[in-house]
Amino acid sequence: MNSQNLIRGVLKKDRKSLGRLISMIENRDPGIFPILAKLFPKTGRALRIGVTGFPGSGKSTIINQLAKALVKKKKKIGIVLMDPSSPFSGGALLGDRIRMREIQMDSGVFIRSMATRGKMSGLNLAARYASDALDAAGYDFILLETVGVGQLEIDVATACDVTVVVMTPDSGDEVQAMKAGLMEIADVFVVNKMDRDKEHVYFSRIKKGLEMHSELRSRKPAEVLPTAALFGKGIDALTKSLIGFGEKKLRGKLDGDRESIRAEEDIKSCIEEIFIDRLLANSQIEKKIKALIPKVKSRKQSPYEAAELILKNGIEK
Ligand SMILES: Nc1nc2c(ncn2[C@@H]2O[C@H](COP(=O)(O)OP(=O)(O)O)[C@@H](O)[C@H]2O)c(=O)[nH]1
Ligand SMILES: [Mg+2]
Structure with missing residues (x-):
């Protein structure tokens, strides 16, 4: 269908x-x-x-x-x-x-x-x-x-x-x-x-x-x-x-308050969904994740720092 x-x-x-x-x-x-x-x-x-x-x-x-x-x-x-x-x-x-x-x-x-x-x-x-x-x-x-x-x-x-x-x-x-x-x-x-x-x-x-x-x-x-x-x-x-x-x-x-709350939450959760989808679908990002795996694995970099690094570039794009 x-x-x-x-x-x-x-x-x-x-x-x-x-x-x-x-x-x-x-x-x-x-x-x-x-x-x-x-x-x-x-x-x-x-x-x-x-x-x-x-x-x-x-x-x-x-x-x-x-x-x-x-x-x-x-x-x-x-x-x-x-x-x-x-x-x-x-x-x-x-x-x-x-x-x-x-x-x-x-x-x-x-x-x-x-x-x-x-x-x-x-x-x-x-x-x-x-x-x-x-x-x-x-x-x-x-x-x-x-x-x-x-x-x-x-x-x-x-x-x-x-x-x-x-x-x-x-x-x-x-x-x-x-x-x-x-x-x-x-x-x-x-x-x-x-x-x-x-x-x-x-x-x-x-x-x-x-x-x-x-x-x-x-x-x-x-x-x-x-x-x-x-x-x-x-x-x-x-x-x-x-x-x-x-x-x-x-x-x-x-009471319209709940609908306002719902609208706000819906927009935010869609941002989350779209953002993560786009980010993870991006081949550049994927490459960067792959490149950072050894550093995190060997504990030279924390996953948090790796994510910050990737996100910074992702947002700039
Ligand atoms: N005595 C009595 N039992 C009820 C009543 N309403 C539901 N039950 C029983 O309570 C149990 C739990 O009901 P259920 O509708 O599955 O509760 P739920 O877990 O909140 O969905 C079932 O065995 C029902 O038959 C009631 O008005 N009186
Ligand atoms: Mg039930």
């Missing part, structure tokens, strides 16, 4: 084309940049929702339910599951696959799990580019499930319009969540596994804690919603809230 056909396919929501493009993104194929540039004017409509929280809190279950609810409302849903460990991580991902199969049959839903070789930041970027592809293809909502609650998750939050943080009522999660910085990034807190009445005590406590936290930082408190996703409870309210965010985005009323 040449890139013209690939672009045309993506814009027509052809699954094969989308799959192909996302594979290219995963493999860091340099050919993606001209394609993404062509798709870029078609992006900006989809609401990008990051779903984060501790493993086992119910993110996949919630996403599954949300997708079903949104499809009923005639929305097109893209789902990106991030799995940095490996494509063969077994258990968790397999479970997700089975659960997701139910909704994958629906033509309004496109699901993809992503793994990239190498750095975590590579995964963050890949998820971002995959979201662009899905956005251009006309998906209304893009749901991004992160794997844990580390820096990657926080980075992903800036890549999304809305961040949903999932907690459970029984685990001291709120303290952990605060430690992990999740309070700062949440737009919506979902307290999942609210299966039993007694859990309403925890819910009130979490809610009060969150309100206090935002008061201390004089920012608008995040919405706090109870769910029992396994039983489909509370999903309507969550769906309604997300549709509200989506409408706000289409009216240009969503």
Whole structure:
């Protein structure tokens, strides 16, 4: 498939084309940049929702339910599951696959799990580019499930319009969540596994804690919603809230700060990609690297000094 056909396919929501493009993104194929540039004017409509929280809190279950609810409302849903460990991580991902199969049959839903070789930041970027592809293809909502609650998750939050943080009522999660910085990034807190009445005590406590936290930082408190996703409870309210965010985005009323941050980060990361690609593709540079290998090997020069030397010439060019 040449890139013209690939672009045309993506814009027509052809699954094969989308799959192909996302594979290219995963493999860091340099050919993606001209394609993404062509798709870029078609992006900006989809609401990008990051779903984060501790493993086992119910993110996949919630996403599954949300997708079903949104499809009923005639929305097109893209789902990106991030799995940095490996494509063969077994258990968790397999479970997700089975659960997701139910909704994958629906033509309004496109699901993809992503793994990239190498750095975590590579995964963050890949998820971002995959979201662009899905956005251009006309998906209304893009749901991004992160794997844990580390820096990657926080980075992903800036890549999304809305961040949903999932907690459970029984685990001291709120303290952990605060430690992990999740309070700062949440737009919506979902307290999942609210299966039993007694859990309403925890819910009130979490809610009060969150309100206090935002008061201390004089920012608008995040919405706090109870769910029992396994039983489909509370999903309507969550769906309604997300549709509200989506409408706000289409009216240009969503907080523009995140888009500014995203634009800045995107420009910077493209500089990084382009710079490194061009530099390493340059035969002069390659020669210089080769020439410096013996010096570094024999410890006459540090790799740092060698890199400085090469970069100095590279930039001058
Ligand atoms: N009791 C109960 N279990 C739930 C609920 N939501 C999810 N689970 C279960 O919790 C486990 C982890 O859910 P999963 O969606 O895979 O969590 P993730 O790791 O955050 O994606 C699974 O066994 C789910 O069936 C809920 O509302 N109540
Ligand atoms: Mg999951």
